[in-house]
Amino acid sequence: DAGITQSPRHKVTETGTPVTLRCHQTENHRYMYWYRQDPGHGLRLIHYSYGVKDTDKGEVSDGYSVSRSKTEDFLLTLESATSSQTSVYFCAIGTGSPGEKLFFGSGTQLSVL
Amino acid sequence: SQQGEEDPQALSIQEGENATMNCSYKTSINNLQWYRQNSGRGLVHLILIRSNEREKHSGRLRVTLDTSKKSSSLLITASRAADTASYFCATDAGFQKLVFGTGTRLLVSP
Numbered sequence: 133d134a135g136i137t138q139s140p141r142h143k144v145t146e147t148g149t150p151v152t153l154r155c156h157q158t159e160n161h162r163y164m165y166w167y168r169q170d171p172g173h174g175l176r177l178i179h180y181s182y183g184v185k186d187t188d189k190g191e192v193s194d195g196y197s198v199s200r201s202k203t204e205d206f207l208l209t210l211e212s213a214t215s216s217q218t219s220v221y222f223c224a225i226g227t228g229s230p231g232e233k234l235f236f237g238s239g240t241q242l243s244v245l
Numbered sequence: 246s247q248q249g250e251e252d253p254q255a256l257s258i259q260e261g262e263n264a265t266m267n268c269s270y271k272t273s274i275n276n277l278q279w280y281r282q283n284s285g286r287g288l289v290h291l292i293l294i295r296s297n298e299r300e301k302h303s304g305r306l307r308v309t310l311d312t313s314k315k316s317s318s319l320l321i322t323a324s325r326a327a328d329t330a331s332y333f334c335a336t337d338a339g340f341q342k343l344v345f346g347t348g349t350r351l352l353v354s355p
Contacts, residue, residue, distance in 0.1 A: 136287075167345075174249075174333060174347040175288070190342070222287055231276040231295065231337060236287030 135159045136237040138223050144243045151210040153240050155223030157203075164206040165224040165234065166190075166198065168217075175222065181206055182228060213244040249277075249334040249346030257352045264321040266349040268334030269314075275337045277310055279319050282331045282348070291319075291332075324353045 135158035145151050155164060163182055167175040167190075177190030179198040187198050195217060197209045210217055220241050224234040252267045268277070276295045280288040294301045294310045294317065301308045307320040321328055331350050335343040 165342075172347060175345040177342060177344070180342060191344075224288075231293060233278060233290035233293060234288075234343060236289070238287050239285075 136223060136225055136235060138221075138237040138240050140240060141238065142241045144245065145213050146245055147214055148212050151213050151242065151244075153208040153221055153223075153242070155206045155208070155237060157206075157225045159225060159235070160203060161225040161227055161235075162203075163226040163228040164200065165226070166196070166206070166208045167222045167224060168192065168219040169222060169239075170219050178208065178221075213242075215244050218242060218244045249336055249344065251332070251334060251346045251349040253349060254347070255350040255352070257354065258324055260324060260326055260353055260355050262324055262353075264324050264328070264351055264353070266319050266332055266351070268317045268319070268346055270317075270334070270336050270346075271315065272336075274312075277308075277317050277337075278335045278343065279306075279308060279317075280333045280335060280345075282333065284330070288333065321351075324351075326353050326355050329353045 137156045139154045165180040166178040169175045176192045178196050181187045181200040199207045220239045222239045223237040226234045249268045249270045278293045279291045282288045292303045294308050305322045310317045331348045333345050333348045335345045
């Protein structure tokens with residue numbers, strides 16, 4: 133998957149616990165994105181980053197925070213997981229050039245019980 | 246809110262038949278992309294069409310764009326079982342963000 137590694141691939145956690153998902157890229161792309169995928173909603177953008185320490189909110193950012201301290205790593209944190217955050221989370225990377233395609237990781241299946 | 250909406254939500258055909266799926270969007274765009282997602286995997290880019298283009302081909306794929314109707318279509322000719330996947334349109338919402346539709350699930354039976 134184009135030099136993108138998401139970890140963990142699967143996680144089960146309990147409501148109220150913090151969870152951090154990691155996206156690691158080896159492509160040196162400037163832009164990194166976190167999407168969630170839910171039945172009937174397609175993919176929705178949570179947060180994205182356009183450089184180290186430069187991040188911005190997406191469509192469904194409530195309850196999520198992100199950090200990017202290195203070009204290659206983009207972390208997504210659920211401060212206090214809720215059942216509504218049960219989803220498949222995808223990381224994507226891009227060059228940032230207008231109209232350029234994104235490359236996606238294989239996803240993280242998160243279940244919040 | 247979703248920018249793109251695909252139609253139909255699901256499509257079942259036989260190998261060798263053509264598959265057509267449509268995408269409608271709400272606002273002006275710079276370009277529109279189509280992605281494929283195999284079960285349990287991430288999305289893979291298929292083709293991009295710019296707002297000043299009306300049609301584009303790539304192998305067995307043909308994409309059309311009608312900016313006056315804010316719609317696009319993806320045609321897969323001579324479908325194969327390996328084409329079974331979900332297909333998503335994505336529009337460039339500016340600031341290098343893509344907004345995805347809800348997808349069309351395509352099943353191609355041998």
